[in-house]
Amino acid sequence: CKGPDNLLSLSAIACKEVKEIEDLPKHSIGCDVTPDSIPTLAFPSISTADFQFNSEKASDIMVEKVEEFVKKLGNARLVLVDLSHGSKILSLVRVKAAQRNIDSKKFFTFVGDITQLYSQGGLRCNVIANAANWRLKPGGGGVNAAIFSAAGPALEVATKERAASLVPGHAVVVPLPSNSPLYIREGVSHIIHVLGPNMNPQRPNCLKDDYIKGCKILRDAYTSLFDGFLSVLR
Numbered sequence: 001c002k003g004p005d006n007l008l009s010l011s012a013i014a015c016k017e018v019k020e021i022e023d024l025p026k027h028s029i030g031c032d033v034t035p036d037s038i039p040t041l042a043f044p045s046i047s048t049a050d051f052q053f054n055s056e057k058a059s060d061i062m063v064e065k066v067e068e069f070v071k072k073l074g075n076a077r078l079v080l081v082d083l084s085h086g087s088k089i090l091s092l093v094r095v096k097a098a099q100r101n102i103d104s105k106k107f108f109t110f111v112g113d114i115t116q117l118y119s120q121g122g123l124r125c126n127v128i129a130n131a132a133n134w135r136l137k138p139g140g141g142g143v144n145a146a147i148f149s150a151a152g153p154a155l156e157v158a159t160k161e162r163a164a165s166l167v168p169g170h171a172v173v174v175p176l177p178s179n180s181p182l183y184i185r186e187g188v189s190h191i192i193h194v195l196g197p198n199m200n201p202q203r204p205n206c207l208k209d210d211y212i213k214g215c216k217i218l219r220d221a222y223t224s225l226f227d228g229f230l231s232v233l234r
């Protein structure tokens, strides 16, 4: 913190800020201080809102899969995103990731809209995941509606070129055309659509509380999502 006298108070303030950032707990919100160039996958919690999958079970599976994949990431990182500070899934995952000593530079949580991570949150993510529906159609609410709406018609066209539909437990990587607002504004180059298990009787392929099948499908969904991200890195 040494420097010319006239800069002393400024550098003291800067040092205090750095200290406060260093003091942030692991897996806390606001870890947006790392450089923009790090390849990053931002993903929502698959199946835990509209698809009504149990959050405790989902957080166990997510953290288990994150632990498996962080070893394969090189300098890349994974970020779990949700809209609110009160998010139950974010709290559960933070605790479980810390218990397993997962490197908080490689995996952390972030509060924000997944379609505005750079413009509103300062967090650059070149790949974002979508909790999709089996038809790979826009709308329907949740993160799917937000991503299709923010990406514009270019995403629907690009998605159709890659796949007509998705089976639960699978993901499809879609390169985002450079004229998409999400590419231009947020720097997103790929969307990975993932279809998780559904426990909501109002939605297709409901598993009717069969958590044996459901847990397997959710594991497969995260494997397929993270494999998709690794394929983008290659």
Ligand code: AR6
Pocket: 044, 045, 046, 047, 048, 049, 050, 051, 052, 081, 082, 083, 089, 112, 113, 114, 115, 131, 132, 133, 134, 139, 140, 141, 142, 143, 144, 145, 146, 196, 203
């Ligand atoms: N940014 C960040 N996180 C979000 C956003 C957003 N804009 N919107 C929702 N979340 P959901 P699912 C969080 O319901 O349970 C759709 O209708 C949300 O708080 O989007 O897999 C599709 O068409 C939750 O933590 O996905 C499918 O039919 C997480 O994203 C169905 O929902 C996932 O919530 C998929 O249901």
